[in-house]
Every structure is written in C-alpha cells, then in structure tokens.
Amino acid sequence: MQQNSPAKLFQSALTYYQQRQFAPAAALCNKILQIAPHSADAMHLMALCTAHSEPKQAEQYFERAIQAAQANTTFKKSYANFLLTSQRYTEALALYQPLQALNPADTDISYGIAFVHYQQQRYRAALSLIDKTSVPDTSAAKWLTLKARALIDCGKPDDAVRSLDQALKLTPDNSGLTLTKILALRQLQQPQQALDCFQQLPDSATTRYLAGCLYYDLQQYDVAEQQLLQALALQPDYIDAHAAINKLYWEHSNSTQFLSSFQRALIAIPNSTAVYLSYISHLLMAERLEAAIAVTNQAIQHCGKQHQLLHALGTLHCKQNQIDKAMPLFQQALAQAPNSVRYQLDNANCLLKAQQYHAALPLLQQARQIAPDNQEVWAYLGLCWRLMADPQHNWLNNYSQFISVKKLPTPAGYESFAAFWQELKTAVNALHTTDHQPLDQSVRNGTQTVGFLFNNPAGIVQIYRDLLTEHLQQYLAALPSDPDHPLLRRITSNQRFSGSWSVKLRNDGFHTNHVHPQGWLSICTYLHVPETISATDPQHQGWLKLGETSLQLGEREQIARSICPEEGLCVIFPSYIWHGTVPFNGDDARITLPCDVVPDI
Structure with missing residues (x-):
C-alpha cells in the first residue's frame, strides 16, 4: 500500500481522531479529499473532527457524506448525535426514528430518542422507552441517570430516589448517580439528607455549587455564600453559580455584593461571552439599563459582534423605547441565527410597537412553526391578530370560555x-x-x-x-x-x-x-x-x-x-x-x- 494512498492516510487520520488529536486528523482528511474528493469516509471523519470547533463546516461534511453514501446508517447516526449535542432536538429525532426502525437493538439510537423526549419534556414517553430497553451494563449508569432526571422533572422525585438507590448499590462510586440523587432530594425538600451524600463525591465546582444551593434551602445563608464563592473560584464561568449567589444577594438586600461575582470573573476571563451575557441579564432584571448598556458595549469590544450580544443590546434599547436603535440590532442577530425563536419574537415586538403589523406577522408565524407549544409565541401572535382586527384573536383567547x-x-x-x-x-x-x-x-x-x-x-x-x-x-x-x-x-x-x-x-x-x-x-x-x-x-x-x-x-x-x-x-x-x-x-x-x-x- 502506498504511503500517501487515501486508505493509508485515512488509517492515520482515524488514529489521530481516536487519540482526540482532531487538528492533525482533519488535516489528513483534507489531503484525502484533495486526492479522492468523493470519499464519504473522509467527509464523515472530517465532520467528526470539526464538530466542536467548526459546527457549520461539520454539518456540511455530514450532509455531503450522507449524500455520497445514502445507505450508510453509521453516518446518519453520527449526524443525529451531532444534532443532539447541538440541541437541535426535533431534527435529531427526525433522523433517529427511521434509524431505530432499521436497528431496533441499537441502544445508542434508543438513548438518543429517549434523551430528545426528555429535553422536549415528554417525560412519560422517555420513561416508557427507557423501561423497555435492554441496556448493557457498560452504559447502565447513563440510562439510570436519564431515568432519574425524567422522574424528577415530571414530579416524581421520590421514585427517582428509589431508582437511584438501587443503582448505587451496584455502582456506589458513580458520582453522576450521586449528583442526580442530590437533585432529587433537593426537589423533595430534604436538603440535609442531600448534604449527607456529599461525602461520596470529590471536591469540584459542581459539588460546591450544589452545596451552596442546599445551604440556601436550609436558610444558612452565610455558608451558602461561601460554598458558591468557592465554586466560582474553581470555575469563574460557572453561570448557575453566578445566578445562585446573586439571587441570594438580591433577595437578602446585600446591594454591596450584588453582581460583584461577574466583575471578579471578568478579571480572570475577560473574553467570556457567557459571563458577559449573564451579567447583562442580571443588570436588566435589576432594571439598571444604563449600566447594562455599558457592559454590553464592553462585551462587544472584547468578544466581537456575536448575535447574543447584539440581541442583548437591542433588548436594552427596546426597554428604553428606542426602537430605531433596537430594530437593526435585532435584525443583525436574527441574520446570524435565523431559527432563534427569541430573536424572531423580539424583531416582531419592535415591528408591533412601530405599528408594522403585516411585517411582524410572518416572523410570528415562523416562530410558531419552530415552537408550536411556546406560550409566548401565541401571546404575541394573538396580540398581532387583535391589532390587525383579525378574528383569530377571539378564537385564540376567548376570554369568556377559557x-x-x-x-x-x-x-x-x-x-x-x-x-x-x-x-x-x-x-x-x-x-x-x-x-x-x-x-x-x-x-x-x-x-x-x-x-x-x-x-x-x-x-x-x-x-x-x-x-x-x-x-x-x-x-x-x-x-x-x-x-x-x-x-x-x-x-x-x-x-x-x-x-x-x-x-x-x-x-x-x-x-x-x-x-x-x-x-x-x-x-x-x-x-x-x-x-x-x-x-x-x-x-x-x-x-x-x-x-x-x-x-x-x-x-x-x-x-x-x-x-x-x-x-x-x-x-x-x-x-x-x-x-x-x-x-x-x-x-x-x-x-x-x-x-x-x-x-x-
């Protein structure tokens, strides 16, 4: 076999990929595609290598690989997994379901479907699929964790605890199961019992965060604050910990410390878009609009004109009734993320304020197609119908009947x-x-x-x-x-x-x-x-x-x-x-x- 033959290059690329050396693996895939531009295997491996670093490019390679080898179910399964991790659940399900019909024994496909059901709050469907799937011991913990989370979120945390206790008898050192049990006990409003589980866990930002939440539930606010601060010291961009500690400060009128966690985090990681967005959101909720605008402009300088930041700035201008400033920012954000329901709604809101009802309606209808059960979509759609004197407003709201x-x-x-x-x-x-x-x-x-x-x-x-x-x-x-x-x-x-x-x-x-x-x-x-x-x-x-x-x-x-x-x-x-x-x-x-x-x- 020649040293630079596509087959030899592919084996080398695959080895790099298995060692999680994605850049050299992708470089070799590029070489293969220069020699054999229709190589479906190289396209598929390139998609896997770039899934995290270049998701748009990865999606193109997935689609090209599937087009080149339409009978290859492995490629379709990988693409479905990619859509799942990208939180594009409806698209993932559309790929998983025909694959499951072809491969009913493939538990990875079944897990993907159950996970989509869970994420889309079809908990009964998720639990039904989990219970009827014969799971290998090597992945049992993953399935049991998903089952427990579905039970917690559908209002059955006591069932979740019983299921987790059975699982922990088999794998007592599984930290994922223990963390899920802590969540279930917190839902059951048993914070002290949840704290007793921490002795089985290694110290981490996650355990500190959960401990802080539990001490908050116990009304031990000083201890809660210290735990949350330690979580943020370990992981300055832990957004849930930022939210929890600032909730504590806000609800207990600690104006001196309120929002200070974000300021410290941005010293450690000045280019964190996630920290900036949470900081801006908290300023907005606290109705500190001028400060929020200043922080958003600072974020754009550090992180670039990302759609999340453009949308945030548009939201702030909209709050100040500066529609002429808000609308182009919302439009820029929507151009970058055209399927964002939030962006569609906020663009429509500006148009409604500007009495441009016929321009707002298509955006609301598009949002309805993407998220047919989102109540905010229907709220604005009903408003648009009322302002247009469309009788569908009465059909939707029917205040006397509903x-x-x-x-x-x-x-x-x-x-x-x-x-x-x-x-x-x-x-x-x-x-x-x-x-x-x-x-x-x-x-x-x-x-x-x-x-x-x-x-x-x-x-x-x-x-x-x-x-x-x-x-x-x-x-x-x-x-x-x-x-x-x-x-x-x-x-x-x-x-x-x-x-x-x-x-x-x-x-x-x-x-x-x-x-x-x-x-x-x-x-x-x-x-x-x-x-x-x-x-x-x-x-x-x-x-x-x-x-x-x-x-x-x-x-x-x-x-x-x-x-x-x-x-x-x-x-x-x-x-x-x-x-x-x-x-x-x-x-x-x-x-x-x-x-x-x-x-x-």
Missing part, C-alpha cells in the same frame, strides 16, 4: 372551608423567608417562596394540591375540542404541575404584565386578601387584569377582563394570556398560590 373563575369547595375532613383555609395560610406563611422580591419574576414589592410548593411534605399542602387537581379536571372536561387550537389540541388524560409557588405582595405590590412561556395552563388561587381590596373599588386595587401586554402600547393596550380577588377564589387561564395585577395600598399582605400545568406525555 378563563374559569370559581371558589374552591371544602375538602373532606374539614367542618368548614374557613378552618381548612386558615390551616393552609399558616403553613404557607411560614415558607416566605426572603425579604426582597425575586430577581427574575414579575413580582414587585413582595416575596416568593423557594422551590416547588407542591413537594412540601406538609399534609395541608398535599390536601390543597389534590383539591386543585380535581378542580382542574372539571375545567378540562368542560372544554370543547379543536385540533388546531394551542390549548385545546393538547388536552390529554394526564397532566402535571410544572411549577408551584406562593407570592406575598406588600403595600404598593403588584405583578408586571407577563405570560408563562413554558406553560400550558396557569392557575392562581387567592390565599389571603386584604380588606382594602374590594369589588366596589373603582380603581380595582389588587385586581387581576388579563389582556394588557408588557409592550406599553399606550392607547392600543386593552384590558380584556378584570377579576377581584377573594379568599378561596381559583382562576384558571391559558398560559399564553397576558396577565398582571393592579398595585394596592394597605398594611396587610395579598397572598396567592400560583402554579403552572402542562400535559403529561
């Missing part, structure tokens, strides 16, 4: 609703432990409970959850069917609570107008209503308002429906419907029990 306003009944075992409600008030009040509004939520002048309320072990909370579940089923049973409607087409026999919490608003407190992008149905129950909130108040202080957006459209805004709170009143509405509250005055607190519901598929 909004349920009813008082909850007295649960079994209680002599009166008042007795039940007082017990629930006492339990929930004890969970409000912070002294500042959440940084990343719609709450203003109020506090929000930490964690998933319905995982609280208190019996009264579980009685309320069961009562609400029955009430929800009655609401769903009364809805009509429509295979095209974003609410009605997703009705299934099973639903799950994807979020649950409590909000306590103080004097002059309110919720800004918002929607729930990842929801399907949203529910708000009024736990405590101050006497100053009244059905006869012409100013509607403390009332829920539906239909008015966050775009500040002036005379073009519209409150479609207003609801006066009452204790025990439960309001159900589609998550894409805009909603907020009117500020109220008074010394007493307004306490609610909101939650989100999604189909359990």
Whole structure:
C-alpha cells in the first residue's frame, strides 16, 4: 500500500481522531479529499473532527457524506448525535426514528430518542422507552441517570430516589448517580439528607455549587455564600453559580455584593461571552439599563459582534423605547441565527410597537412553526391578530370560555372551608423567608417562596394540591375540542404541575404584565386578601387584569377582563394570556398560590 494512498492516510487520520488529536486528523482528511474528493469516509471523519470547533463546516461534511453514501446508517447516526449535542432536538429525532426502525437493538439510537423526549419534556414517553430497553451494563449508569432526571422533572422525585438507590448499590462510586440523587432530594425538600451524600463525591465546582444551593434551602445563608464563592473560584464561568449567589444577594438586600461575582470573573476571563451575557441579564432584571448598556458595549469590544450580544443590546434599547436603535440590532442577530425563536419574537415586538403589523406577522408565524407549544409565541401572535382586527384573536383567547373563575369547595375532613383555609395560610406563611422580591419574576414589592410548593411534605399542602387537581379536571372536561387550537389540541388524560409557588405582595405590590412561556395552563388561587381590596373599588386595587401586554402600547393596550380577588377564589387561564395585577395600598399582605400545568406525555 502506498504511503500517501487515501486508505493509508485515512488509517492515520482515524488514529489521530481516536487519540482526540482532531487538528492533525482533519488535516489528513483534507489531503484525502484533495486526492479522492468523493470519499464519504473522509467527509464523515472530517465532520467528526470539526464538530466542536467548526459546527457549520461539520454539518456540511455530514450532509455531503450522507449524500455520497445514502445507505450508510453509521453516518446518519453520527449526524443525529451531532444534532443532539447541538440541541437541535426535533431534527435529531427526525433522523433517529427511521434509524431505530432499521436497528431496533441499537441502544445508542434508543438513548438518543429517549434523551430528545426528555429535553422536549415528554417525560412519560422517555420513561416508557427507557423501561423497555435492554441496556448493557457498560452504559447502565447513563440510562439510570436519564431515568432519574425524567422522574424528577415530571414530579416524581421520590421514585427517582428509589431508582437511584438501587443503582448505587451496584455502582456506589458513580458520582453522576450521586449528583442526580442530590437533585432529587433537593426537589423533595430534604436538603440535609442531600448534604449527607456529599461525602461520596470529590471536591469540584459542581459539588460546591450544589452545596451552596442546599445551604440556601436550609436558610444558612452565610455558608451558602461561601460554598458558591468557592465554586466560582474553581470555575469563574460557572453561570448557575453566578445566578445562585446573586439571587441570594438580591433577595437578602446585600446591594454591596450584588453582581460583584461577574466583575471578579471578568478579571480572570475577560473574553467570556457567557459571563458577559449573564451579567447583562442580571443588570436588566435589576432594571439598571444604563449600566447594562455599558457592559454590553464592553462585551462587544472584547468578544466581537456575536448575535447574543447584539440581541442583548437591542433588548436594552427596546426597554428604553428606542426602537430605531433596537430594530437593526435585532435584525443583525436574527441574520446570524435565523431559527432563534427569541430573536424572531423580539424583531416582531419592535415591528408591533412601530405599528408594522403585516411585517411582524410572518416572523410570528415562523416562530410558531419552530415552537408550536411556546406560550409566548401565541401571546404575541394573538396580540398581532387583535391589532390587525383579525378574528383569530377571539378564537385564540376567548376570554369568556377559557378563563374559569370559581371558589374552591371544602375538602373532606374539614367542618368548614374557613378552618381548612386558615390551616393552609399558616403553613404557607411560614415558607416566605426572603425579604426582597425575586430577581427574575414579575413580582414587585413582595416575596416568593423557594422551590416547588407542591413537594412540601406538609399534609395541608398535599390536601390543597389534590383539591386543585380535581378542580382542574372539571375545567378540562368542560372544554370543547379543536385540533388546531394551542390549548385545546393538547388536552390529554394526564397532566402535571410544572411549577408551584406562593407570592406575598406588600403595600404598593403588584405583578408586571407577563405570560408563562413554558406553560400550558396557569392557575392562581387567592390565599389571603386584604380588606382594602374590594369589588366596589373603582380603581380595582389588587385586581387581576388579563389582556394588557408588557409592550406599553399606550392607547392600543386593552384590558380584556378584570377579576377581584377573594379568599378561596381559583382562576384558571391559558398560559399564553397576558396577565398582571393592579398595585394596592394597605398594611396587610395579598397572598396567592400560583402554579403552572402542562400535559403529561
């Protein structure tokens, strides 16, 4: 065999690739393609070598290799894996499914499909596939970790712990399984039991971060801060740790240290786009717009005109109603990432503000094609239809049919609703432990409970959850069917609570107008209503308002429906419907029990 023959070069390139020396492997693949430009094997290996460093180039090589050898399932599987790691889940699934039909025993393909189901929140489908797949011992831990994470996220953390305990008996030193068990125990609101697991883990940024979160749950805030600081010392670009420590500072009014973690990180890694983006996001949430603009311009100088930074700058100008500055930045970002739903929505928002409805509509329709279950997409699409006087607005929102306003009944075992409600008030009040509004939520002048309320072990909370579940089923049973409607087409026999919490608003407190992008149905129950909130108040202080957006459209805004709170009143509405509250005055607190519901598929 000749020294420089394509076959000999390919073997050398493959050896480099297996040794993770991707640059010399790619260089040899280039040589092969100069000699044999139609070599599918060389194209495929080139794609694998450049998958991380040049993803756009890698995608072209994958497609060329598949075109040159259409019967080669290995190439298609590699491309599907590439799409999976690129978080292009729908495209990955479209490749995996026909491959699975051809190779039903290939557990790598089955894992890819299960992982896509998990990432797209089809937890029931993921668990079903995991349970029926015969997994080799060499990859059992990976599958068990995915199963446990699916159980955690679908609201079954206790099942996850049982599954993980069985797995850890077989592989007690598996740190991935132990970390997942810590997440499950935290979801179960058992932080001390979760901390007991750390003795099995080596010290790392991840373990420090998780320990910080658990000490936060235990209200040991000084220890939580130290753990999070150590996580960031080990890994300055640990974005979740930045978010956690600044949440702690914000909620406990530590203005001196708030955002200091980002400043330290940028000294260590001045060209980190991820750190800059998180820093900018926190400044935006804290409504420090001028500082955020300065940091964004600094980021562009250090990191270049990346679409994430251009979009961030556009968002900040949009917040200042500088549409003429925001729109070209959004357009540049969209040109770099044309399938970004976020960018499509924000481009459309600028056009809506500028009364260019016919230009906004195609962007919203494209976003709908990419993310048909994203509630924010439907919220803006409905707004565009209303502003265009399109009757589809009424079809979508139908405020009289889709909004349920009813008082909850007295649960079994209680002599009166008042007795039940007082017990629930006492339990929930004890969970409000912070002294500042959440940084990343719609709450203003109020506090929000930490964690998933319905995982609280208190019996009264579980009685309320069961009562609400029955009430929800009655609401769903009364809805009509429509295979095209974003609410009605997703009705299934099973639903799950994807979020649950409590909000306590103080004097002059309110919720800004918002929607729930990842929801399907949203529910708000009024736990405590101050006497100053009244059905006869012409100013509607403390009332829920539906239909008015966050775009500040002036005379073009519209409150479609207003609801006066009452204790025990439960309001159900589609998550894409805009909603907020009117500020109220008074010394007493307004306490609610909101939650989100999604189909359990």
